[in-house]
Amino acid sequence: MDNTDEQIIHLLANNSKLTQLEISERVGISLSACQRRIKLLEQSGVIAGYKAVIDPTVLGESLIVFVLVSLERHSKDGVRAFEAAVSRLSMIKEIYHVAGEYDFILKVAVADIKDYQNFNYDELANIPGMGKTSSLIALADRKHTTRK
Template sequence: MDIDEVDRAILAVLEREGRISNAELAARVGLSPSPCLRRVRRLEEAGVIRGYRALIDPAAVGRGLRVFVGVRLMRHKHADVVAFEREVVRLSEVVYCHHITGTYDYLLQVEVADLPAYEDFHANRMANLPGVAAVNSYVAMKTLEGRTDRTPS
């Protein structure tokens, strides 16, 4: 799909403000409401816009501790990888699971209430995942928001 500068402007606004009205979005990107809505729908149908979400404060819902977890698998046979991936995404504490290159095979973002909750997760949930050879945990002390003026590429 060809994405022009107007589409990029629409995406930049929606990335920051997913609940903006179509009229306000159209005004910000210099279109009238009907063509703006057509462009948004086209971006949605093409899968460029994959969805809209609410950003929830993890601490407000009892998940104030964020831990990044590097996971290395014992073997990399297809069946082992599939088994690990099938189980890891079922863990409610796992917010994101990225398959990566480097020292670890996966990088997880885990959110729990506090350090004792993470200790329990690590000992009783991570330890039961199939094929895990090594786990290394990094506790986030602070999270900074990314730039809000970026343009999608």
């Protein structure tokens, strides 16, 4: 992978709707060379797919909370059971198994603080194996702001 491939990856990461012609012009290579490079990046797994970035506020999910979770048990079965339980909750948008003081970081999207309170008490607290949690409320998303 060279500098040109890195430029292509950067462009696609910021806007996957760019046409191959637009990418080739911005990078300064021919359209056919750009098409070959993108195809190779896809085949090698560097580009694993394309996705839409959804504005959560339009869906009524204007509050983002990162929940740090410590499990009571750290067995393989305990971890798998926790992952299965949180995977079923639609408010949880991302799940990260991490090393350190906490075992998981959950990205939760809800309408408001009342919805988060309900989610925390009615859903999250009832998952078997839950230990200590800590909630971090996101004030702003600087990386995924809408680009026009």
